[in-house]
Every structure is written in C-alpha cells, then in structure tokens.
Amino acid sequence: MTAHNPGKIPATVVTGFLGSGKTSTIRHLLEHANGRRIALIINEFGDLGVDGEILKGCGIESCGEDDVVELANGCLCCTVADDFLPTISALLDRALPPDHIVIETSGLALPKPLVKAFGWPEVRTRVTVDGVVALVDGPAVAAGLFAEDPEAVQAQREADGSLDHDSPLAELFEEQIGCADLVVVNKTDLLAPEDLAAVEAAIRQEARPGVRLLHAAHGRLDPDVLLGLSAAAEDDLDSRRSHHEGADDHDHDDFESFAVELPEIAAPAELARRVAALVEAQAVLRVKGFAAVAGRDMRLVLQAAGPRVQHYFDRDWRPDEVRRTRLVVIGLKGLDRAAVEAALMGEAVVAG
Numbered sequence: 001m002t003a004h005n006p007g008k009i010p011a012t013v014v015t016g017f018l019g020s021g022k023t024s025t026i027r028h029l030l031e032h033a034n035g036r037r038i039a040l041i042i043n044e045f046g047d048l049g050v051d052g053e054i055l056k057g058c059g060i061e062s063c064g065e066d067d068v069v070e071l072a073n074g075c076l077c078c079t080v081a082d083d084f085l086p087t088i089s090a091l092l093d094r095a096l097p098p099d100h101i102v103i104e105t106s107g108l109a110l111p112k113p114l115v116k117a118f119g120w121p122e123v124r125t126r127v128t129v130d131g132v133v134a135l136v137d138g139p140a141v142a143a144g145l146f147a148e149d150p151e152a153v154q155a156q157r158e159a160d161g162s163l164d165h166d167s168p169l170a171e172l173f174e175e176q177i178g179c180a181d182l183v184v185v186n187k188t189d190l191l192a193p194e195d196l197a198a199v200e201a202a203i204r205q206e207a208r209p210g211v212r213l214l215h216a217a218h219g220r221l222d223p224d225v226l227l228g229l230s231a232a233a234e235d236d237l238d239s240r241r242s243h244h245e246g247a248d249d250h251d252h253d254d255f256e257s258f259a260v261e262l263p264e265i266a267a268p269a270e271l272a273r274r275v276a277a278l279v280e281a282q283a284v285l286r287v288k289g290f291a292a293v294a295g296r297d298m299r300l301v302l303q304a305a306g307p308r309v310q311h312y313f314d315r316d317w318r319p320d321e322v323r324r325t326r327l328v329v330i331g332l333k334g335l336d337r338a339a340v341e342a343a344l345m346g347e348a349v350v351a352g
C-alpha cells in the first residue's frame with residue numbers, strides 16, 4: 001500500500017467544509033477497517049470535541065478510546081508545531097504503532113499547512129501523507145453556498161484583473177479541493193441527478209488535473225478506495241495551490257464560534273425545531289452538540305449542517321458525567337450571540 005515509501009506509516013488527511021460528512025466517512029471507515037489498526041487525530045472548530053465524542057460513543061470495536069486523539073486547541077493548520085507534531089510523534093512512538101493514521105481537520109482548516117508539516121524533520125522519515133481526501137457537501141454546492149458574489153468578482157476583475165475572493169466560503173472550497181488527491185461528492189441522497197453534473201463541474205474547476213472524483217451517501221466508501229492512494233503529498237506541495245502560505249493571516253477571522261448551554265430539554269423535536277428556525281434566521285453554518293432530555297437516561301446528539309437538522313440518542317449518560325445540553329454554533333463573523341441564544345431558548349427568532 002505504501003509502495004513509494006516503504007517503511008513509512010501512511011496518513012490520510014480528511015478535509016471538507018463544516019458538515020460535509022468527514023466524521024460520517026471516518027466512522028464508516030472504522031466500521032469496515034478489516035483488521036487495520038487505525039489511529040485518528042481529530043481537530044474541530046469550537047472547544048466541545050463533538051466529533052471525537054461521536055466516534056468514541058459509537059462503540060466500534062476496531063477503535064479504542066486511546067486511538068482517538070483530539071486536538072481542540074485552535075485550528076490544526078495554525079497550531080502544527082505546538083499540537084500536531086508532538087501528537088503524531090507520540091502515535092509513532094507507541095510500542096504498537098498504528099497501520100494507518102487518519103486526520104480529520106476542522107471544516108474551516110486549510111489542508112496545505114498541515115501537509116507541509118509532514119515535511120518537518122521530526123516526522124518525515126517515519127510517516128507519509130498517503131492522500132488528502134476532500135469531502136464535498138453536494139447539496140450545499142448545488143445551492144451556491146460556495147459561490148462568489150458575481151458582481152463583486154466582476155468589479156474586481158475590472159479594477160485590477162485579478163481575482164481576490166469576496167466570499168470566505170468560496171475561498172475555503174477552492175483551497176480544500178485544490179489540495180486534494182481524491183474528492184468525494186457526499187450527500188448524493190439529497191442531490192437531484194441533474195444537479196450532480198453542475199457540482200462536479202464546480203469541483204473540476206478547482207481540482208488538480210487527474211484527481212479522482214467519487215460519489216457517496218453518508219460517507220459510505222470502501223476503505224480500499226480511501227486508503228492506499230500512495231500520493232506522498234508532502235513531496236509535491238508546489239502543485240497544491242494555496243492563497244495563504246503563512247498560517248497567520250487566513251480565514252478563521254471570517255468565522256465565529258461559541259457554545260450555548262441550555263437547561264434540560266423536554267423533547268428532541270422541540271429543540272430540533274428551534275435549531276431549524278435559528279438556521280433559517282441567522283447566518284449559522286453549523287450547530288452540533290449534546291442534549292439532556294427530561295426523563296431519558298440517554299444522551300441526545302443534535303446536528304445541523306446548513307438547513308438540515310438531525311438528532312438521535314447515542315449512549316447512556318455516564319455516572320461521572322454532568323447531564324447537560326450544550327451546542328456549538330458556528331457562523332460567519334458578526335453572528336448575533338444574544339439572538340442565537342434566544343432562539344435556542346425557544347424565544348421568537350428575529351432575522352439577522
């Protein structure tokens with residue numbers, strides 16, 4: 001599987017916008033690991049560690065708690081030296097190192113600075129980037145979420161002929177796709193066949209030549225397709241476009257995230273209704289977290305990616321845990337926190 005780099009442990013970087021299906025894809029991968037020892041490094045925007053909790057909570061045999069390492073200290077692409085290198089070194093130093101390392105980046109991360117870190121002396125002789133896999137939220141692309149404002153683009157072209165992004169979402173899309181070895185259009189169950197061609201065309205514009213494009217629903221992809229790309233991405237960084245070669249000046253400033261704590265809720269459907277109303281009224285891109293439901297011993301997982309809200313009970317609350325309702329909300333800069341909190345408390349939602 002690592003033909004180009006015998007002896008090195010392969011690492012797959014999973015990128016893709018907020019809610020595109022990274023965690024679902026990794027979950028499916030772990031469920032079909034077929035004896036591979038896979039270690040996960042998870043980084044998300046916001047301090048709650050929801051993805052790691054979801055993966056640990058799903059009881060997959062091949063994935064022990066020790067195999068999931070969470071980096072919640074800011075965004076991976078900005079904290080490579082402080083967080084990422086020590087973490088991956090510790091994984092490599094284990095008595096029984098993993099067969100494969102999978103890194104889930106935050107939906108707002110640029111993959112290139114992370115891939116670059118694999119060239120650092122501490123790790124470059126021991127691990128190789130097997131591939132960068134970009135997940136794409138098919139319906140979100142079809143709905144134009146990552147499109148530039150055509151008028152602004154035109155104005156820029158007329159002013160100086162160059163194209164600077166006016167939309168931070170468009171820029172993220174371009175960066176994530178432009179760094180990928182494999183692009184997966186996910187959520188095809190929600191995508192009309194006639195929209196798929198347009199989504200693929202948008203991806204082809206940004207992808208490097210020859211990059212494979214696959215489709216999936218709920219991230220269900222054969223592990224043999226996802227792993228073993230043998231791309232050695234750290235060796236051909238120059239072919240992977242990036243607007244931001246320095247990590248300091250990139251997009252996170254365009255986004256905002258905070259956690260909202262609520263009292264125990266009466267019923268899941270009521271909370272889902274409030275979240276749906278919130279997403280409709282405010283510039284909210286993602287909501288996720290856990291809730292305590294009156295009279296229930298189980299923890300409720302609640303997620304919204306764009307307009308779709310999902311909830312399910314995943315496991316019992318543990319005796320050493322505080323039963324509580326806490327949701328991470330991620331949106332564009334300037335998100336009205338008071339209005340978000342009021343909406344989640346069930347007060348009338350004012351459009352923002």
Ligand SMILES: Nc1nc2c(ncn2[C@@H]2O[C@H](COP(=O)(O)OP(=O)(O)OP(=O)(O)O)[C@@H](O)[C@H]2O)c(=O)[nH]1
Pocket residue numbers: 016017018019020021022023024025044051106107135186187188189190216217218219286288303304305310
């Ligand atoms: N209908 C449908 N829902 C999906 C699909 N893939 C994922 N979802 C749902 O979309 C939401 C987000 O999926 P995740 O896998 O958590 O996405 P993510 O990219 O890990 O999200 P972040 O880590 O927050 O960026 C969840 O509610 C999933 O159940 C799909 O193919 N079809």
